[in-house]
Amino acid sequence: MALSKNLADLQFNNKLKVAILPSFTLNGLDETLHVKCSEIGIRYQSYVSNYNQYNQELLDSKSEYYRFSPDITFLIIDIRNFLGDYFYNSYDISDTDRKLLAKQKITEIENLVKNFQKHSNSKLIIANFNIPSYSPNGILELKSEFGFHEMIEEFNHSLRNISKNNNSVYVYDFARFVSKFGEKNIFDYRQFHLGDIQIALNLIPFLAEELMSYLKPLCGLNKKCIVLDLDNTLWGGIIGEDGLHGIELGDTPNGKAFVEFQKILLSLWNQGIILAINSKNNFDDAIKVIKEHPNQILREKHFASLKINWNDKAENLKQIADEINIGLNSIVFFDDDKINQERIRKEFPEVLTPELSNDPSQFVPILEDLNDFNVFQRTTEDKKRGEMYFQQKERIDLEKSISNIDDFLKELDIKVKLKKSNEFLIPRISQLTLKTNQFNLTTRRYQEEQIRELSNDSTFSVGCAQVLDKFGDNGITGVYIVRKNEKFWLIDTFLLSCRIMGRGIENAILSQILIEAKANGIEEIRAEFIPTQKNKPAENFLSSFGFTKYDKFWVYKLNNDIKSPNHLKVEIE
Numbered sequence: 413m414a415l416s417k418n419l420a421d422l423q424f425n426n427k428l429k430v431a432i433l434p435s436f437t438l439n440g441l442d443e444t445l446h447v448k449c450s451e452i453g454i455r456y457q458s459y460v461s462n463y464n465q466y467n468q469e470l471l472d473s474k475s476e477y478y479r480f481s482p483d484i485t486f487l488i489i490d491i492r493n494f495l496g497d498y499f500y501n502s503y504d505i506s507d508t509d510r511k512l513l514a515k516q517k518i519t520e521i522e523n524l525v526k527n528f529q530k531h532s533n534s535k536l537i538i539a540n541f542n543i544p545s546y547s548p549n550g551i552l553e554l555k556s557e558f559g560f561h562e563m564i565e566e567f568n569h570s571l572r573n574i575s576k577n578n579n580s581v582y583v584y585d586f587a588r589f590v591s592k593f594g595e596k597n598i599f600d601y602r603q604f605h606l607g608d609i610q611i612a613l614n615l616i617p618f619l620a621e622e623l624m625s626y627l628k629p630l631c632g633l634n635k636k637c638i639v640l641d642l643d644n645t646l647w648g649g650i651i652g653e654d655g656l657h658g659i660e661l662g663d664t665p666n667g668k669a670f671v672e673f674q675k676i677l678l679s680l681w682n683q684g685i686i687l688a689i690n691s692k693n694n695f696d697d698a699i700k701v702i703k704e705h706p707n708q709i710l711r712e713k714h715f716a717s718l719k720i721n722w723n724d725k726a727e728n729l730k731q732i733a734d735e736i737n738i739g740l741n742s743i744v745f746f747d748d749d750k751i752n753q754e755r756i757r758k759e760f761p762e763v764l765t766p767e768l769s770n771d772p773s774q775f776v777p778i779l780e781d782l783n784d785f786n787v788f789q790r791t792t793e794d795k796k797r798g799e800m801y802f803q804q805k806e807r808i809d810l811e812k813s814i815s816n817i818d819d820f821l822k823e824l825d826i827k828v829k830l831k832k833s834n835e836f837l838i839p840r841i842s843q844l845t846l847k848t849n850q851f852n853l854t855t856r857r858y859q860e861e862q863i864r865e866l867s868n869d870s871t872f873s874v875g876c877a878q879v880l881d882k883f884g885d886n887g888i889t890g891v892y893i894v895r896k897n898e899k900f901w902l903i904d905t906f907l908l909s910c911r912i913m914g915r916g917i918e919n920a921i922l923s924q925i926l927i928e929a930k931a932n933g934i935e936e937i938r939a940e941f942i943p944t945q946k947n948k949p950a951e952n953f954l955s956s957f958g959f960t961k962y963d964k965f966w967v968y969k970l971n972n973d974i975k976s977p978n979h980l981k982v983e984i985e
Contacts, residue, residue, distance in 0.1 A: 662707030716801030793887035
């Protein structure tokens with residue numbers, strides 16, 4: 413398969429090693445993933461095991477698979493291969509024997525997972541099993557105490573339990589994929605007998621797109637914000653012409669479709685997706701709908717930014733990204749106007765701009781088909797993100813009303829709570845190391861298991877910072893990892909979420925690290941700054957604090973008083 417772009421012309425900001433362990437022939441999947449990754453700036457390396465060799469690859473610690481050392485592994489096993497001869501004759505054995513068979517096969521999977529976790533720090537994505545529509549038992553299949561279909565359901569239930577108990581294991585819902593496209597469209601007996609091809613070649617791109625939903629968040633390329641037009645996008649009609657009571661929102665078929673669209677947007681907001689408005693409109697007319705219309709689902713508190721004006725939409729979109737402090741590649745833009753769609757696609761190709769139908773009943777399916785909002789772990793901070801960004805908007809409004817920065821910081825009434833790493837905090841600490849780019853001294857990335865290992869190592873100090881102010885709780889927004897030895901401490905990781913930058917919080921955290929080191933008799937703190945394309949905001953932090961550069965390290969001598977910002981309170985838990 414030829415790449416859609418010349419690879420030499422592409423800029424790769426991420427590297428990803430992907431392993432595919434199938435039990436059957438999967439021609440075209442590896443090549444398609446390569447193309448899709450290249451198009452979004454991921455340098456893709458792959459390892460595809462030989463036909464039906466997944467057992468040997470996972471059980472042998474010296475296998476080529478483990479030598480490849482992937483970042484993520486897709487284990488895709490077809491139920492026919494998994495059961496072998498039992499695929500057909502399991503119909504004929506007793507319910508008791510079928511239960512014994514199920515237990516045996518589940519143990520096989522458990523052993524594969526256990527061995528994988530001994531020898532790999534990667535993520536393992538296991539495809540669940542499709543339940544064939546056919547059963548020779550016919551209508552008696554559901555009368556069986558433990559039928560063939562129930563046995564496969566038991567396999568899938570066990571996979572879910574394995575995933576729930578392992579932070580590095582996830583289940584890909586292949587059964588849902590089959591249901592979506594139809595068993596008869598996916599499985600072709602002729603292809604199957606020709607070369608054990610279990611998935612129709614024309615559906616491989618769709619399978620690849622689903623698997624990309626695991627690769628994107630691994631590289632921090634999942635979408636974080638939906639920017640919405642208003643007229644004929646959130647409601648039907650034009651508010652400036654139709655008025656508050658003339659727009660379609662609720663009662664008509666189209667009006668019900670707009671309400672349904674807002675409901676799914678609200679569900680995404682509740683899961684941490686940021687919402688913003690970019691509309692050419694009279695502000696007073698539009699905000700009246702948002703605040704007062706009885707069928708309006710999304711209210712002012714749900715939007716992190718409101719760009720309701722007559723400015724160029726591309727300019728508005730850039731301002732929204734700057735205000736929220738996210739990259740344009742984190743945005744999905746919804747606008748019914750095809751001219752506006754094309755304007756954004758040309759100006760900001762990194763923004764995902766779906767082709768919207770003129771039929772509002774199709775808005776929900778279009779949004780549902782996007783596999784761009786996935787995360788490997790949803791933390792408390794994620795779920796509160798929409799609320800936090802609305803609070804941030806209030807902070808910006810306060811800052812605009814106060815000309816003196818010192819007065820503004822005092823007015824915020826900031827409190828920083830420093831916490832040592834624990835099992836509850838590990839997912840969030842890992843998440844911040846994986847996705848924080850701007851204020852990050854080293855941009856070292858750590859998976860949950862790695863954070864857990866460091867937290868249990870007495871030679872390391874792993875901690876985080878919860879930040880609160882008069883407007884609310886910003887959540888866990890800072891992380892530090894310090895390597896200790898008898899003569900000096902080395903700051904391995906020091907980062908801060910972009911939404912709390914510029915308030916002296918980084919100084920408060922670093923001051924406490926220095927105070928703790930001095931109390932332990934340490935005379936010197938060392939730190940690194942490893943420049944990247946995105947972490948320029950952290951470039952001068954160490955020098956401004958008083959660190960001096962020696963070779964590759966920045967050094968702070970602990971023989972002077974350590975000053976902490978006086979506009980905030982620090983609590984150590």
